[in-house]
Amino acid sequence: MIPQKVENILLKVQKPGRYVGGELNSVIKDKSKIDLRYAFCFPDTYEIGMSHLGMKILYSLVNEREDAWCERVFAPWVDMEEQMRENNIPLYALESGDPVKDFDMIGFTLQYELSFSNVLNMLDLAQVPLYSKDRESLTPLVVAGGPCVCNAEPIADFIDIIMLGEGEETTNELLDLLKEHKKKGSSKLEFLCEVAKIDGFYVPSLYDVEYNEDNTIKSVTPKYTAPAKAVKRVVKDLDKAFYPKSFIVPSIEIVHDRVTAEIFRGCIRGCRFCQAGFIYRPIREKSADVVESQSKCLCETSGYDEISLCSLSTSDYTQIEPLLDKLLSWTIDDKINVALPSLRVDNFSDELMQKLTAVRRAGLTFAPEAGTQRLRDAINKNVTEEEVMTTVTKAFSGGWTGVKLYFMLGLPTETLDDVAGIAELGQKVVNAFYQNPDKPKGKGVTVNISASSFVPKPFTPFQWEPQDTMEQLEEKQKHLRESVTTKKINISTHLTPTSFLEGVFARGDRRLSKVMELAWKKGCRFDGWDDQFDFEKWTEAFEECGIDPHFYANRRRSFDEILPWDHLDYGVSKKFLMKENEKAHKSETTKNCREKCAGCGANKLNGGECHAMC
Amino acid sequence: MRCVRIRFSKTGRMIYISHLDINRLMTRAVRRAKLPMWYTEGFNPHPYIAFALPLSLGQSSECEYMDIRIEGDMTNEQVKDALSAVMPEGVGIVSVADPVFNANEIASAGYAVTLEFADENEAESFCYSADALMSGDELMAEKMGKKGHRKVLKQVNLIEQIFGKEITLDGSKVILSLNLAAGNSVNLNPSLLIETLEKNIQISSKQQHIVREDLLTASGKSFC
Numbered sequence: 099m100i101p102q103k104v105e106n107i108l109l110k111v112q113k114p115g116r117y118v119g120g121e122l123n124s125v126i127k128d129k130s131k132i133d134l135r136y137a138f139c140f141p142d143t144y145e146i147g148m149s150h151l152g153m154k155i156l157y158s159l160v161n162e163r164e165d166a167w168c169e170r171v172f173a174p175w176v177d178m179e180e181q182m183r184e185n186n187i188p189l190y191a192l193e194s195g196d197p198v199k200d201f202d203m204i205g206f207t208l209q210y211e212l213s214f215s216n217v218l219n220m221l222d223l224a225q226v227p228l229y230s231k232d233r234e235s236l237t238p239l240v241v242a243g244g245p246c247v248c249n250a251e252p253i254a255d256f257i258d259i260i261m262l263g264e265g266e267e268t269t270n271e272l273l274d275l276l277k278e279h280k281k282k283g284s285s286k287l288e289f290l291c292e293v294a295k296i297d298g299f300y301v302p303s304l305y306d307v308e309y310n311e312d313n314t315i316k317s318v319t320p321k322y323t324a325p326a327k328a329v330k331r332v333v334k335d336l337d338k339a340f341y342p343k344s345f346i347v348p349s350i351e352i353v354h355d356r357v358t359a360e361i362f363r364g365c366i367r368g369c370r371f372c373q374a375g376f377i378y379r380p381i382r383e384k385s386a387d388v389v390e391s392q393s394k395c396l397c398e399t400s401g402y403d404e405i406s407l408c409s410l411s412t413s414d415y416t417q418i419e420p421l422l423d424k425l426l427s428w429t430i431d432d433k434i435n436v437a438l439p440s441l442r443v444d445n446f447s448d449e450l451m452q453k454l455t456a457v458r459r460a461g462l463t464f465a466p467e468a469g470t471q472r473l474r475d476a477i478n479k480n481v482t483e484e485e486v487m488t489t490v491t492k493a494f495s496g497g498w499t500g501v502k503l504y505f506m507l508g509l510p511t512e513t514l515d516d517v518a519g520i521a522e523l524g525q526k527v528v529n530a531f532y533q534n535p536d537k538p539k540g541k542g543v544t545v546n547i548s549a550s551s552f553v554p555k556p557f558t559p560f561q562w563e564p565q566d567t568m569e570q571l572e573e574k575q576k577h578l579r580e581s582v583t584t585k586k587i588n589i590s591t592h593l594t595p596t597s598f599l600e601g602v603f604a605r606g607d608r609r610l611s612k613v614m615e616l617a618w619k620k621g622c623r624f625d626g627w628d629d630q631f632d633f634e635k636w637t638e639a640f641e642e643c644g645i646d647p648h649f650y651a652n653r654r655r656s657f658d659e660i661l662p663w664d665h666l667d668y669g670v671s672k673k674f675l676m677k678e679n680e681k682a683h684k685s686e687t688t689k690n691c692r693e694k695c696a697g698c699g700a701n702k703l704n705g706g707e708c709h710a711m712c
Numbered sequence: 713m714r715c716v717r718i719r720f721s722k723t724g725r726m727i728y729i730s731h732l733d734i735n736r737l738m739t740r741a742v743r744r745a746k747l748p749m750w751y752t753e754g755f756n757p758h759p760y761i762a763f764a765l766p767l768s769l770g771q772s773s774e775c776e777y778m779d780i781r782i783e784g785d786m787t788n789e790q791v792k793d794a795l796s797a798v799m800p801e802g803v804g805i806v807s808v809a810d811p812v813f814n815a816n817e818i819a820s821a822g823y824a825v826t827l828e829f830a831d832e833n834e835a836e837s838f839c840y841s842a843d844a845l846m847s848g849d850e851l852m853a854e855k856m857g858k859k860g861h862r863k864v865l866k867q868v869n870l871i872e873q874i875f876g877k878e879i880t881l882d883g884s885k886v887i888l889s890l891n892l893a894a895g896n897s898v899n900l901n902p903s904l905l906i907e908t909l910e911k912n913i914q915i916s917s918k919q920q921h922i923v924r925e926d927l928l929t930a931s932g933k934s935f936c
Contacts, residue, residue: 100725106918106919108728108770109769109770114728114769114770115728115729115730115733117728118725118728119725120724120725120726120800120801120802121800122800347740347800349726349729349733349737349800350729350730350733351732351733351736355736398744399744400740400744401739401740401741401742401743401744401798402740402743403739403740403743432743433751433757433758
């Protein structure tokens with residue numbers, strides 16, 4: 099239950115439903131019978147965090163255990179934070195209303211770099227010391243996982259244990275070990291040394307980092323039991339992996355208010371800019387029967403009227419058509435909509451399109467990513483202009499009057515001609531609509547072009563590349579807008595300082611922790627929210643710490659430089675990434691994993707198995 | 713196809729959920745209950761669900777009404793059991809019956825309001841002054857109203873919208889039993905009345921608890 103102190107302030111804040119818990123299918127346990135209390139924290143608002151599939155999986159997984167109780171914690175919005183601080187209310191978990199500082203384990207999922215400042219703010223609101231070294235007792239243990247921990251160095255000083263890769267197995271292993279050591283009365287160091295021996299865990303405090311005069315890394319040295327390289331963990335068989343039988347159904351509207359059905363992990367495409375495409379390897383598919391029965395169960399326990407298939411590239415799922423047939427056999431009668439995000443233009447079939455419109459017509463979004471074939475080849479987005487045109491024509495014939503196209507600005511080797519190519523491609527799509535005899539009668543077309551800014555990320559072939567400066571990106575945004583000559587095309591772009599900061603933290607090292615602490619002290623939080631982001635405060639923080647952010651964002655690294663994340667092993671080999679980088683500069687493509695295995699090395703994590711090869 | 717009127721309560725943590733969210737919550741609840749819903753026959757078929765009178769966020773209620781249309785021969789009792797089994801904490805199914813009145817026949821609503829003050833003295837002077845103010849001829853408040861499509865601030869005399877009042881003092885608490893104009897044309901939110909009283913008396917309560925207890929028709933009958 100929520101504490102009375104909280105009740106007293108709830109009507110003073112926006113959307114109080116974020117802070118009360120009590121939702122359908124949330125789990126309440128008798129704390130006197132619990133050995134381990136785990137506060138699962140999402141460092142953003144309730145509406146965003148509750149949309150996250152990973153949290154739903156791990157929440158249910160831990161709560162299946164009789165000895166543990168997993169509760170949820172989200173970042174309070176600024177108005178709530180003000181009230182909490184004014185009334186001395188520590189950060190609490192939604193299920194019990196108990197202070198987070200009393201939990202055994204506090205876990206953060208790091209989905210994007212710009213949520214890092216919220217991690218600090220939440221620790222502070224919880225009245226837990228920020229730095230790992232200042233938390234001397236074994237509990238509360240502060241752990242973190244999620245895609246951003248593939249380079250956890252910027253926040254390494256604040257976190258005790260980093261969980262690399264998928265959490266279905268490692269979460270339970272960690273809880274088991276913690277229970278044992280809590281009982282034994284082990285010291286924190288004893289415990290950390292045990293954890294570091296297990297694959298899937300990285301204990302930052304067990305590595306010493308030394309720097310060269312030019313600020314690059316000289317060496318990373320493991321201590322005690324820590325291995326030279328901490329290895330990512332994956333779940334071998336998705337059919338057997340844990341999946342929730344029910345989702346918490348929020349009482350207030352959240353971003354993804356629907357059933358999410360995961361269909362596979364990894365991606366066969368190898369687009370060189372895409373971090374997810376590399377760090378989630380190897381490919382593992384879930385069988386259509388399992389996806390269908392899980393979806394049905396979730397629909398029944400939640401009452402949702404929409405199922406969204408979840409993967410990095412829906413149409414690359416080998417069983418997509420059988421799955422849709424199975425699903426549509428009951429979803430149509432039950433008036434349940436099936437949404438297929440992440441479709442590709444090169445394998446979007448007529449059958450698929452017809453099935454898509456079976457219940458309700460959703461928007462269509464395609465991602466050519468770059469405006470010219472040369473640049474698409476350089477980034478290995480193996481999509482041709484012809485394929486884009488065939489697909490949009492199909493969509494227009496099928497009754498759609500608008501498409502959304504995703505592009506990126508600032509890709510390596512990009513020129514202003516490539517930028518203008520985005521507008522040209524948009525124009526060709528507009529023309530394709532008007533030239534289409536089957537187009538919807540009496541309607542105009544809208545082409546929404548979203549041009550985000552490219553941020554080079556670790557474990558991609560572009561991890562050595564300089565990010566375009568803010569000035570370069572702004573020039574390209576301007577050039578793109580000027581290249582558009584029709585009102586049928588809408589352009590949206592990202593704020594360049596936001597992308598710059600993301601770039602700094604994506605490839606940052608441990609020296610950034612003091613910058614982060616200072617910026618947070620100056621009031622930075624919710625950096626991913628344009629209305630909260632304060633670049634001036636960040637600039638001040640960098641200056642006062644004597645750290646040049648451009649060193650991290652805009653500098654080209656050489657292949658032999660020690661990168662801050664080199665002591666982590668995500669399966670994909672550095673040699674493979676180098677080869678891909680060289681090919682990018684020659685605008686040479688690499689075939690997708692199903693056509694020809696490129697030898698990335700990630701299958702070693704799964705006993706040599708990768709579903710792209712079978 | 714027939715129409716069924718469901719009376720439900722909204723209490724505890726559920727009072728922080730807005731009217732729009734209750735609508736969504738109920739749409740999912742009827743699905744979980746597997747009620748044989750009648751669907752609209754338009755381009756985008758959806759179940760027919762209508763609410764009698766929206767409740768402000770932060771207020772509890774014993775008398776929320778929702779009309780749904782169902783097919784088949786499920787009895788009201790079966791509907792009640794099916795729905796009760798799937799409701800989240802804070803929403804209770806009070807009764808399920810065939811509708812008698814039309815929602816636009818709602819004329820007033822009964823509220824029980826508890827105000828907590830810093831001490832007994834404050835409560836006492838508030839109680840005395842509030843009684844006097846509500847017994848007078850005029851208690852003006854600013855209210856957002858519509859002029860065509862535009863939203864404009866207008867002055868309203870709240871006295872005309874107070875149909876019944878009882879006020880009692882209980883230590884540092886003041887308890888009001890109110891019957892206020894309710895419905896689509898004239899509606900007085902008890903929060904506005906309390907806010908206006910507090911502004912006039914210049915004493916503010918620390919906590920308020922508002923419960924809507926009943927909806928009434930013009931002839932004073934309980935809405936059902």
